[in-house]
Amino acid sequence: MDTPSPAAPLAVAPARDTLLGVASGVGAGALWGLVFLAPELARDFGPLQLTVGRYLAYGLIAAALVAPRWRSLVAGIARCQWWNLAWLALAGNTLYYVLLSSAVQIGGIAMTSLVIGFLPVAVTIIGSRDRGAVPLRKLAPSLLLCVAGAACIGWQALAGRAIGSTSEQVIGLLCAIGALASWTAYAIGNARCLVRLEHVTPHDWNLLVGLVTGAQSMLLVPAALALGMTTHDSAQWGRFGAVCAGVAVLCSIAGNGLWNRMSRLLPLTLVGQMILFETLFALLYGFLWERRLPTLPEIAAIACVVASVSTCLAAHRRPAAIGRAA
Numbered sequence: 001m002d003t004p005s006p007a008a009p010l011a012v013a014p015a016r017d018t019l020l021g022v023a024s025g026v027g028a029g030a031l032w033g034l035v036f037l038a039p040e041l042a043r044d045f046g047p048l049q050l051t052v053g054r055y056l057a058y059g060l061i062a063a064a065l066v067a068p069r070w071r072s073l074v075a076g077i078a079r080c081q082w083w084n085l086a087w088l089a090l091a092g093n094t095l096y097y098v099l100l101s102s103a104v105q106i107g108g109i110a111m112t113s114l115v116i117g118f119l120p121v122a123v124t125i126i127g128s129r130d131r132g133a134v135p136l137r138k139l140a141p142s143l144l145l146c147v148a149g150a151a152c153i154g155w156q157a158l159a160g161r162a163i164g165s166t167s168e169q170v171i172g173l174l175c176a177i178g179a180l181a182s183w184t185a186y187a188i189g190n191a192r193c194l195v196r197l198e199h200v201t202p203h204d205w206n207l208l209v210g211l212v213t214g215a216q217s218m219l220l221v222p223a224a225l226a227l228g229m230t231t232h233d234s235a236q237w238g239r240f241g242a243v244c245a246g247v248a249v250l251c252s253i254a255g256n257g258l259w260n261r262m263s264r265l266l267p268l269t270l271v272g273q274m275i276l277f278e279t280l281f282a283l284l285y286g287f288l289w290e291r292r293l294p295t296l297p298e299i300a301a302i303a304c305v306v307a308s309v310s311t312c313l314a315a316h317r318r319p320a321a322i323g324r325a326a
Contacts, residue, residue: 018316021265022274024258029277031255035097035247036112036282037289039104042243044236047101052217052224053244055093058252059214062207065253069204076199077208084193089213092186093252094220099179107172113286115176117150117279120272120308122184127268134269134315142273142312149276149304152297191263191271202260210252273312276305 042050066073077085103112121143128136194205232240263271280302287294294302 017265018270018313021262021270022313024262024265025271025274026277028255028258028262029274029279030281031250031258032278033281033283033285035100035251036104037285038243038247039101040289042240043105044232045240046227047098047105048220048227049224049240050101050244051094051097052220053240054097054247054252055213055217056221057244057248058093058210059217061248061253062210062214066204066207066211073200073204073208076197081193081197082212084189085208085212086216088186088190088193089209089216091182092190093209093213094216096179096182096186099175099182103172103176103179106168107176111169111172112176112179113279113282114150115173115180116183116282117146117276119180119184119187119275119279120146122180123187123272123275124269124312126184126188127272130268133267138315139269139312142308142315145304145308145311146273146276149279149301149308152301152304155297187263187271187275188268190260191268194260194264202264203257206253206256206260209256213252267316270312270316273309276309280305 038054039047039050045053100112100116103115124139124143125136127133128139194200194202197205200208259274262274266274283294283298283302287298
């Protein structure tokens with residue numbers, strides 16, 4: 001059996017790995033969808049304050065979990081990998097969440113979900129350049145369905161649910177686009193690091209990212225305090241602490257762990273499609289938060305998401321089936 005290059009996993013994973021990878025991707029999406037609700041649950045605090053709170057909690061929990069195995073774990077991490085951890089923590093956590101929270105609070109959940117919904121397109125197109133990747137033409141139906149789903153969400157967002165003035169909508173859109181670019185870089189870089197570091201488990205890699213993210217968030221504490229964190233009452237502080245701790249445990253520890261497991265099992269062209277589940281669950285949680293049923297455009301968007309993932313899975317199965325027939 002040929003050994004995959006260190007740059008990327010094989011384009012066609014074994015059936016068992018594909019099943020486990022997809023299940024992990026669904027679980028990560030279900031947990032990550034909660035991050036879209038966090039800014040709404042703690043609206044008394046700004047995006048930077050939410051980011052500092054969440055990632056300080058993430059770093060503290062990661063430190064507690066990794067402490068018993070610290071020496072043996074870091075012995076296998078080269079200096080260059082610490083630099084990778086630093087920029088992954090910035091792109092996938094600190095910078096991303098500041099931009100995402102700003103987009104949600106300024107532009108709303110629907111508009112933010114629309115822009116983030118293009119993550120699979122960006123990651124899949126870049127992943128199609130890897131050695132042995134499924135050709136982009138075979139992924140075209142899946143990508144078109146993804147774009148159609150995002151367009152349906154965008155139509156709904158522009159059909160009367162706009163929040164704030166035009167200038168605020170533009171700022172929110174720019175924040176969402178920045179979050180899109182930041183997390184695209186993270187998804188690709190993280191997947192490739194996990195493939196190269198076979199001696200580090202996905203869970204341990206997540207904890208190391210958490211440690212670095214926590215250290216980065218400490219640098220932001222003075223700025224967060226300067227924005228008025230001392231003006232809140234005890235009830236607001238209690239809600240803030242609960243939201244930060246909950247998001248840290250559910251999204252950063254559990255969700256990231258599932259995502260890392262998936263990133264090691266699936267090719268990058270399929271990893272991109274798994275991001276759709278975050279958008280799908282974010283929409284579902286948004287419906288529950290707003291206590292309403294989905295509209296026709298939103299139903300169409302959900303159908304497009306399901307069809308996009310299904311066609312992408314089919315495109316990745318076909319080469320394996322052809323190989324067995326031969």
